[in-house]
Amino acid sequence: MRRLWRQPWTGWLEILRLAESLAGRHRNCGRIWLCRRLPADLSPCRGKAGIPMSKVLVINPILYTAEHNRIPRVDSIKDTMIYSMCLGFQEAGQEVTLIAAEDYRPGKEEDYPFPVLWFRTVGHKVFQPRCFPYMPALRGYIRKHTEYDMIVSSEVFATWSYTAARLCPDKTLIWHELAAHNNMLHQIPSRVWYHLVARFLMRRAKVVPRSAAAASFIRQFMPRVTDTAIDHGVDLQKFPLPDRQDKEDQFVVVSQLIARKQIERSIEAFHGFVRQGNDGYRLCIIGKGEEEERLRNLVRDLQLENRVLFYGQMSHRELMPIVARSKALLVSTRKDNNMVSIVESIALGTPVVTTSVPYNADYIRQEELGIVEDDWSGDALVRIVADNKRYADNCVQYRRQLSNVACAERFFTLL
Structure with missing residues (x-):
């Protein structure tokens, strides 16, 4: 284990591989059972044909940008991009649930119009919460809660997207923003991830870029990238146009x-x-x-x-x-x-x-x-x-x- 911590770019790959192996040994709970052994029409990872999708799981552990490893506490998450997007799903008539990292939980208790689940992160020396958090309980949650018709997971270079893509590739959309390699540890983890993990282990999941630049980058590694890019949405009810369009100097x-x-x-x-x-x-x-x-x-x-x-x-x-x-x-x-x-x-x-x-x-x-x-x-x-x-x-x-x-x-x- 000491060797893994000395070489973190290989360490977290080994840890992911070990976690998946342990999950696969559990009776009737392995990756193969979930996605391959059941008939297509009975798989818990597929929506039923002809029935509109109504339950959406949004996985976005990092709610706001932190410049350092110590995550600053905020009083509210209601001004964040992903909160606005979840409201968009709800206003579109869908049932939405948001999963975020416990590290980003606001300092004050808030009420939300949809479920927000806070998952604990571990291994902070390798899986830094500000850029690459790891939530071990996520695998069990997705495995247990098969009612979701669509999973929207942020970023390809992400442990949570790996989990969703491996368990439920047919109903996972990875909403991808980055258009260049992550600079963490001289880009070594990022390059290993995109060239090996994404290319071979996440290839069945579909990727939705957030920009043309993101699309151009991720197409080098993932085969199922949509032509349509979806940017961050804004709640127009919270941002109404002023009655007068006169601008001040x-x-x-x-x-x-x-x-x-x-x-x-x-x-x-x-x-x-x-x-x-x-x-x-x-x-x-x-x-x-x-x-x-x-x-x-x-x-x-x-x-x-x-x-x-x-x-x-x-x-x-x-x-x-x-x-x-x-x-x-x-x-x-x-x-x-x-x-x-x-x-x-x-x-x-x-x-x-x-x-x-x-x-x-x-x-x-x-x-x-x-x-x-x-x-x-x-x-x-x-x-x-x-x-x-x-x-x-x-x-x-x-x-x-x-x-x-x-x-x-x-x-x-x-x-």
């Missing part, structure tokens, strides 16, 4: 104030915009993080104290009016996947100025929902202001496609 940043978000680049671009004679504009920064003091110092150095406002962490209810009244959401990140803040901004009719890094950039460019430029500057802000009504109208027209209900319904056309 302001821009907004909604982000963690951490290094990889490069908020300083947005501030510097705004400074360049102001120097072009746009003195009446302000920049609203919503979020908190370890870079806040450095960013405040930068604002002072640029003499923008009266034009750049730091709001701190805000709930959706608090930040929505600010985003809706802004000319554009500004994004300068150097590393991100699909950004929920972009989806929410578009849903509120607010265009986006972003680098090409977020996967959302593809449809922002294609649908003209804003400006996509690497190293964008104050000139991009001049252009987004000059043509703001057209960009905002495009966002209003596109927002229906981002509905969490519409996104949930698309899953049923793909199984």
Whole structure:
């Protein structure tokens, strides 16, 4: 066992193999019994032909991004992407259950309109909860609860997706976001997983990409990748369009104030915009993080104290009016996947100025929902202001496609 911990990229593969072997020895509970020995029409892993799917299991252990191995506690999960997606399934008339890691359980007790099950994670030295948690009880739960018609599991590079794909490949949809290898341990675990585990042991499950970039990446390893990509949905009831579409002379940043978000680049671009004679504009920064003091110092150095406002962490209810009244959401990140803040901004009719890094950039460019430029500057802000009504109208027209209900319904056309 000591050898396994010294080489974690092989260690967790050995542990997975051991867990599956032990499960297979249990009488009438093995992988083969579940998926191969029963006739197709009686298999608990298949929905009955002609009967609409009505029970959905969503497996998404990681509810929000943690930059370090110590998961920060939050008071609520109701602003998370996956919670909104589960609401979409429910509003589409389905019975949905969410499985998440106990590490992400909020500090305060909450009531939810659907079951949320918190599973304990183990082996944190290898299976780090912030990026690769392992929930050993999941196998027994899926084996016992055969009533689900569809299982939506997040990410191919995931122990929980492996479990679902092995037990119930015919009713599992792996909702995949990553478009590059995970950098954990110099990408060695990721490369082993995709080339061996995914390619040979998960190949029967269907993969639903969240973007064109994710589709291009995962097609190298998985044979059953859908042509349809499904982005993160947003609850349009929580993000209604304002009665008036008049925009104020302001821009907004909604982000963690951490290094990889490069908020300083947005501030510097705004400074360049102001120097072009746009003195009446302000920049609203919503979020908190370890870079806040450095960013405040930068604002002072640029003499923008009266034009750049730091709001701190805000709930959706608090930040929505600010985003809706802004000319554009500004994004300068150097590393991100699909950004929920972009989806929410578009849903509120607010265009986006972003680098090409977020996967959302593809449809922002294609649908003209804003400006996509690497190293964008104050000139991009001049252009987004000059043509703001057209960009905002495009966002209003596109927002229906981002509905969490519409996104949930698309899953049923793909199984």
